[in-house]
Structure formats: structure tokens, C-alpha cells
Amino acid sequence: MLRLLNLALMRGTRLLYKGASLTAAPGERVGLVGPNGCGKSTLFAAVLGDLSPEDGEIDAPASDRIAHVAQSFVAENVTTLEFVLSGHAPLVAAREALRTAEASGDEMALAAAHAQLAEVNEGAVAAQARTILAGLGFSQADGERLVYDFSGGWRNRIALARALMRPADLLLLDEPTNHLDIDSLIWLENWLRHVESTVVIISHDREFLDRAVSTIWSIEDGTIVRYAGNYTQFEAARIEKLRQQDAARKAYETQAAHLTSYIERFRYKASKARQAQSRIKMLERLQAVEPVRAKREWRFEFFKPERLPEHLVDAEGLAVGYGERRVLSDVTFSIRSGERIGILGVNGAGKSTLIKAIVGELPLMAGELRRGQGLEIGYFAQHQLDQLRLDETPLEHMKRLAPDTREQELRDHLGTYRFSGDLATSPVKPMSGGEKARLALALIAWKKPNLLVLDEPTNHLDMETREALTMALSTFEGAVLLVSHDRHLLRAVTDQLWLVHDGLVKPYDGDLDDYAKLVLEHRRTTAQAERSQREGEKLEKNDKGPQPVVNKKEARRLEAQERQRIAELRKPLKKELDAVEKALAQASEKLRALDATLADPEFYNGSDQDLVAKTLREHGELAPKVEALEMRWLELSEAIEAIC
Incomplete structure (x- = not known):
């Protein structure tokens, strides 16, 4: 659990908040929210002991019982699986004890070390590590690759896997979704539902917070305020709180004005002096209510395209890839003016490959790609942020883009994207990832594209900027092609989906909830394939020629002992699996009945509205x-199969 007692924290000379007293109970899931720079990551640093509070106390578990994802780590020359296992402190301690005992030659110490390692159950821990890696998008072979071989985004996933492996009472996650695809997000949400530790999450992904947390800690008005419920419920409660505060302010102003008027009229009349003095004391006791600081909603827009051709992009029989390796084949599609398309698919399926082919960054291996006359593409991708000139300012970027435009007009445009005053003339290099993303969007908008191609545009963006982007895309008059793990953005902006899977690109008729079920089915199939592979490897091993001669009685005893060990480990999981299967069958049958009822047009005509609403x-x-039962069934099945 985690307790803050009258906490005050500073950054440099600036007071972030004070008087914060909150408690996160064991097993509670908390979302820590607030604008950029308000002190969310600073609170994590204080909990970890990396900085001292200005005032108050933090009651947190011991450091070895806190799991968190380090902001950066050295890409060690070890395999991915070993790096993730290094996050499991009991296993690390048991291995170290065994190495020490083997070096000492002490038989008693060696026996104790083996017993300690058996108690930790190295096989089950390794199976759990593989499950976590698979959930975060790694293949079985990736576990044997060196951490050093992976790119930055994948290294962040490895660091997250290591944190999830750590047995802990408190789990701190700072923007865990930034480098995940939707498939991994679905898995992580389910994983967090079953973690026994207290979890505190910093995230700007509202749908992730809606599904992953039950409490919100909001940094606001110079302190931290607790709200029950997920992010959507927090927003509603926050709005109601502001409404009540505004009503109380108006009541205070009315009463204060009435008392002041009476005092001014009668304070110097002897007959009313006592009453006037009484009103003065009432006015002094009257608690002032600060006016609500109206939050000015920030908005920007993508300009209306100068041309809106009906046919933007047509593709027929495309094949794209890298070198001799084909990633996608037989790709045929059309993009028309005004269409809003979301692209789904697991990481590595070829979403970004498709995008690069459409914008012309990747040559075609086969097929034909026709771009409409007057097509103007606005392309956003993470690698483009690295192509910004770090020694230049936002204003200099705009001047290169529009050399004949008046400087004030360029400044006005940058101001719309929050680059006003000195920030417009400050170098790009020290800017945050979110600021660089806003600059890239400002440069794109200036070109007045008629097709926006956006590959993960919300990485590094805070909640307010995501909302502004959602509004801008919703009102954009051109076409949108969007790859994003932000499901709120996908739901709000797109009206059709493409699925990239098995080297093909096909229209997807379902919605994002249907896609979540597809992800579950894919994981189930993958788990079955891996199980079959393991069984095949065991058979192959058993067929390899004569085995060393051993005492048959001892061999039978060891085999029985091993079967008993596996049965004991599987027993509680199988019991829960049976209960989940029973509950899933009942719930699925009821859901099918409700689907049939709601699919009948007569139900809406012949039933009263209360019954319709209830159904x-x-x-x-x-x-x-x-959905939750299906995910739990999959998790239990994988855990049972992993015990060997």
C-alpha cells in the first residue's frame, strides 16, 4: 500500500503541491493525472526515495518490494529472457546462493541452495516471463536475442516486462502504453486486473485508464485530490465539483454584497450600530469562495484543403517489403475524399510498411499505386520528429516552409500550436517529445493536405493535446489514414477499419471490441501452437537413441514425484479454470439471448421503453x-500449460 501524509514537493524553487494526504489500499489501482509539468513523475521519484519531500511523509513499502520501469537502462549484453528474469529478486537470490554453494564445496550449503531454488520454482518463473514477453508482443525466439539488438521502443517493452516480473507490493508505471500496440494494451489491461500489488499509473490514454484503474489521484489547485472511479467518472465528478464551487461563489458574493450594503447604510447610525457591528462580524466569518478558474479549452485545426479530388490513392496488387523479404502481398484498396480509415494489426504485421509505401518512402516490389491529381499528403511518423533541425527554432522551421509569408502570420500559426513568445524562437533540441510532436503537426497543417497519414501521432502527447488532436481530425474536411494504439482516438475519428494480418490488408467489418476478441483468439491459437511444438520437442528428445542406464526403481520414484509436483502446481489453477469456464458458458449463453432480442425490430415496437432500456x-x-472471462480463461490455460 501507499500513504501520503501532508506531503509537499518542489521542483527547483517551484512548489508543485502541498498538504496532500491520500492512501492507496492494498490491491487498489490508481491513475495519477494532471497537466504536463505538474509533478506526476516527481511523486514517483519521491516514493522511490530519489528525492526528499519539502514537507510531510511518504509511507511506502521497502524499495525491494516496489516495482517500476526505469526511465532509461543500459542495453546489456544478455538475452532478453535473462534480463526479464533478473527482475525476479527471489530467483536472483536463489541462483546466487547456488553459485556460492558450488564454489564453496559445502554439501550442506549446496543442498540448502538447491532446496531454495526448488521452492522458487525456476521453471514456473521462466514460464511466467515468457508469458509476459508474449503478451507484450515478443516471439518465443525473441527471448534468446540480446537486449542490445532491439530498438528503443522494444527496449522499453523489455523494461516493462522486467518490472512486471518483480514480486512487489507496489507497482509504479509511468506512461506504460507509449510504445505498445493495441494487442499488447489489451493484454496489459487484463494482466493488471489480476496483479495483487497496489498499482499507480501515469497515463494520457483515457481508455486505458478507464479499463485499468478504479481510483484517480488528480493534481489540481496546488494539491492532490482523490476521486473514486475511472477516468470518465473522474471527469464527470470534476465538472460537478467545479459547478458546485461556482454556485457557492455566487452565493457568497450575493450574501457578502447584502451584508456590505447594510453595513455601509447603518454603521454610523446610533440606533443601528449594534446590528451593523453584528453584520461586520458575520462578514468576517463568511468564508470566501474563490472563483472557478475557467479552463480554457485549447483547440487547433487542420486547414481546409485547397483541392479535394475524389480519388486520392488507388492500389492494385501491391507487394511491399525490404530487400528480398516481402512483408505485404496482393494489397488492393482505394482511398476517397473524406474517408476516415483506421489501420489495425499486431506489431510487426506491416502497418508502418503499408504507410511508407502509400506516402512514397518505400519502393514497390510489385503492383500499381496511383495517386490522384492534386493529392497533398500530410505525413506524421515518429521518425520524423528526429528529422526536425535541433539547432533551429519553430519560427525558423516555418520560414523554411513558407519563405514568402509575413513573420507575424507564421507566429500566429505557431501560437495556435502553443509556440508563442520566446518559445517560438527557442531551439528545438531541449524541447520535450510532446512539444516536438506539436511542431510537426503545425508544419503539416500549414501545407493544407487533403490526406492526413498519421502513424502513432499520440505518443508523447498529454491528455489535453490528444483531445485537441481528436477535435481537429473530427472536423478535418480531407481524408484520414490513422495508425494508433489510442482507442479513444480511433473510435472518435475513424469510420472504417483495415486489418493487416498474415501479409494481407483487408477491410475489417467489426469494431474495436470485436478486434479485442480477435486478439484473444490469436493468442489462444499461438499458445496451442507453442504447446504442440514443446510436445514435439519432448517426443524428439525421447527418440534420440539409448539413454543412460539408471536405477529403474529410482527413476519411477522421481517420475512420480515430478508428476505430483506438477499436479500440485496445476490443481488451484485448474479449479479456477473450471469455475471460469462455467461462468463463461452461462454469461455467453445469456449474451447470445440478449443479442437475439436486440436484433429483433419488433422488440422495439412491441415493448415498453423501460424494458428496452433495461435490456x-x-x-x-x-x-x-x-470479455474479461475469456481473457482470464486464456491466461489460466497458458499458466497451466507452462507448468512442466
């Missing part, structure tokens, strides 16, 4: 329950 509400409550 819709039951369906809305039951669907996520079925």
Missing part, C-alpha cells in the same frame, strides 16, 4: 464481463 443496459454490462 440495453444488461447487454452493456454483460459484454465486458464475457
Whole structure:
């Protein structure tokens, strides 16, 4: 658990917040929210002991019982699996004890070390590590690759896997979704539901927070305020709180004005002196209510395209890839003016490859790609942030883009993207990832594209900028092609989906909830394939010629002992799996009945509206329950199969 007692924290000479007293109970999931720079990561640093509070106390578990993802780590020359296992402190201690005992030659110490390692159950821990890596998008072969071989985004996933492996009472996650695709997000949400430790998450992904947390800690008004519920419920409660504060301010102003008027009229009249003095004391006791600081909603826009041709891009029989390796084949599609398309697919399926082919960054291996006359593409990708000139300012970037435009007009445009005053003339190099992303969007908008191609545009963006981007894309008059792990953005902006899978690109008729079920089915199939492979490897091993002669009685005893060990480990998981299967069957049957009822047009005509509303509400409550049961079934099945 985690407790803050009258906490005050500073950054440099600036007071971030004070008087913060909150408690996160064991097993509670907390979302820590607030604008950039308000002190969210600073609180994590204080909990970890990296800085001292200005005032108050932090009651947190011991450091060896806190798991967190380090902001940076050295890419060690070890395999990915070993690096992730190094996060499991009991296993590390047991291995070290065994090495020490083997070096000492002490038989008693060696026996004790082997017993300690058996108690930790190295096989089960390694299976758990492989499950976590698979959930975060790594293949089985990736576990044997060196950490050094992976790119920055994948290294962040490895660091997250290591943190999730650590047995802990408190888990701190700072922007864990930044480098994940939707598939990994779905897995992480489910994983966090079953973690026993207290979890505190900093995230700007509102749908992730809605699914992953049950409490919000909001940094606001110079302190930290607790709200019950997920992010959507927090927003509603926050709005109501501001409304009540505004009403209290108006009541205070009315009462204060009335008392002041009476005092001014009668304070110098002897007959009213006593009453006037009484009103003065009432006015002094009257608690002032500060006016609500109206939050000015920040908005920007993508300009109306100068031309809107009907046919933007047509592709027929495309094949694209790298060198001799084909990533996608037989790709045929059309993009028309005004269409809003979201692209789904697991990491590595070829989403970015498709995008690069469309914008012309990747040559075609086969097929034809026709770009409409007057096509103007606005392309955003993470690698483009690295192509910004770090020694130049935002204003200099704009001047290179539009050399004949008046400087004030360029400044006005940059101001729309929050580059005003000195910030417009400051070098890009020290800017945050979010600021660089905003600059890239400003440069794109100036070109007035009629097709926006956006590859993970929300990485590094805070909640407010994501909302502004969502509004800008929703009102954009051109076409949008979007790859994003932000499901709120996908739901709000796109009206059709493409699925990149098995080297093909096909229209996807379902929605994002249907896609989540597809992810579950894919993981189930993958788990079965890996199980079959392991069984095949065991058979192959058993067929390899004569085995060393051993005492048959001792061999039978060891085999029975091993079967008993596996059975004992699997028993509680199988018991829970049976219960989940039973609950899943009942819930699925009820959901199918509700689907049939809601699919009947006569139901809406022949039933009263209360019954319709009740049925819709039951369906809305039951669907996520079925999804959660399916994910738990998959998790239990994988855990049982991993025990060997």
C-alpha cells in the first residue's frame, strides 16, 4: 500500500503541491493525472526515495518490494529472457546462493541452495516471463536475442516486462502504453486486473485508464485530490465539483454584497450600530469562495484543403517489403475524399510498411499505386520528429516552409500550436517529445493536405493535446489514414477499419471490441501452437537413441514425484479454470439471448421503453464481463500449460 501524509514537493524553487494526504489500499489501482509539468513523475521519484519531500511523509513499502520501469537502462549484453528474469529478486537470490554453494564445496550449503531454488520454482518463473514477453508482443525466439539488438521502443517493452516480473507490493508505471500496440494494451489491461500489488499509473490514454484503474489521484489547485472511479467518472465528478464551487461563489458574493450594503447604510447610525457591528462580524466569518478558474479549452485545426479530388490513392496488387523479404502481398484498396480509415494489426504485421509505401518512402516490389491529381499528403511518423533541425527554432522551421509569408502570420500559426513568445524562437533540441510532436503537426497543417497519414501521432502527447488532436481530425474536411494504439482516438475519428494480418490488408467489418476478441483468439491459437511444438520437442528428445542406464526403481520414484509436483502446481489453477469456464458458458449463453432480442425490430415496437432500456443496459454490462472471462480463461490455460 501507499500513504501520503501532508506531503509537499518542489521542483527547483517551484512548489508543485502541498498538504496532500491520500492512501492507496492494498490491491487498489490508481491513475495519477494532471497537466504536463505538474509533478506526476516527481511523486514517483519521491516514493522511490530519489528525492526528499519539502514537507510531510511518504509511507511506502521497502524499495525491494516496489516495482517500476526505469526511465532509461543500459542495453546489456544478455538475452532478453535473462534480463526479464533478473527482475525476479527471489530467483536472483536463489541462483546466487547456488553459485556460492558450488564454489564453496559445502554439501550442506549446496543442498540448502538447491532446496531454495526448488521452492522458487525456476521453471514456473521462466514460464511466467515468457508469458509476459508474449503478451507484450515478443516471439518465443525473441527471448534468446540480446537486449542490445532491439530498438528503443522494444527496449522499453523489455523494461516493462522486467518490472512486471518483480514480486512487489507496489507497482509504479509511468506512461506504460507509449510504445505498445493495441494487442499488447489489451493484454496489459487484463494482466493488471489480476496483479495483487497496489498499482499507480501515469497515463494520457483515457481508455486505458478507464479499463485499468478504479481510483484517480488528480493534481489540481496546488494539491492532490482523490476521486473514486475511472477516468470518465473522474471527469464527470470534476465538472460537478467545479459547478458546485461556482454556485457557492455566487452565493457568497450575493450574501457578502447584502451584508456590505447594510453595513455601509447603518454603521454610523446610533440606533443601528449594534446590528451593523453584528453584520461586520458575520462578514468576517463568511468564508470566501474563490472563483472557478475557467479552463480554457485549447483547440487547433487542420486547414481546409485547397483541392479535394475524389480519388486520392488507388492500389492494385501491391507487394511491399525490404530487400528480398516481402512483408505485404496482393494489397488492393482505394482511398476517397473524406474517408476516415483506421489501420489495425499486431506489431510487426506491416502497418508502418503499408504507410511508407502509400506516402512514397518505400519502393514497390510489385503492383500499381496511383495517386490522384492534386493529392497533398500530410505525413506524421515518429521518425520524423528526429528529422526536425535541433539547432533551429519553430519560427525558423516555418520560414523554411513558407519563405514568402509575413513573420507575424507564421507566429500566429505557431501560437495556435502553443509556440508563442520566446518559445517560438527557442531551439528545438531541449524541447520535450510532446512539444516536438506539436511542431510537426503545425508544419503539416500549414501545407493544407487533403490526406492526413498519421502513424502513432499520440505518443508523447498529454491528455489535453490528444483531445485537441481528436477535435481537429473530427472536423478535418480531407481524408484520414490513422495508425494508433489510442482507442479513444480511433473510435472518435475513424469510420472504417483495415486489418493487416498474415501479409494481407483487408477491410475489417467489426469494431474495436470485436478486434479485442480477435486478439484473444490469436493468442489462444499461438499458445496451442507453442504447446504442440514443446510436445514435439519432448517426443524428439525421447527418440534420440539409448539413454543412460539408471536405477529403474529410482527413476519411477522421481517420475512420480515430478508428476505430483506438477499436479500440485496445476490443481488451484485448474479449479479456477473450471469455475471460469462455467461462468463463461452461462454469461455467453445469456449474451447470445440478449443479442437475439436486440436484433429483433419488433422488440422495439412491441415493448415498453423501460424494458428496452433495461435490456440495453444488461447487454452493456454483460459484454465486458464475457470479455474479461475469456481473457482470464486464456491466461489460466497458458499458466497451466507452462507448468512442466
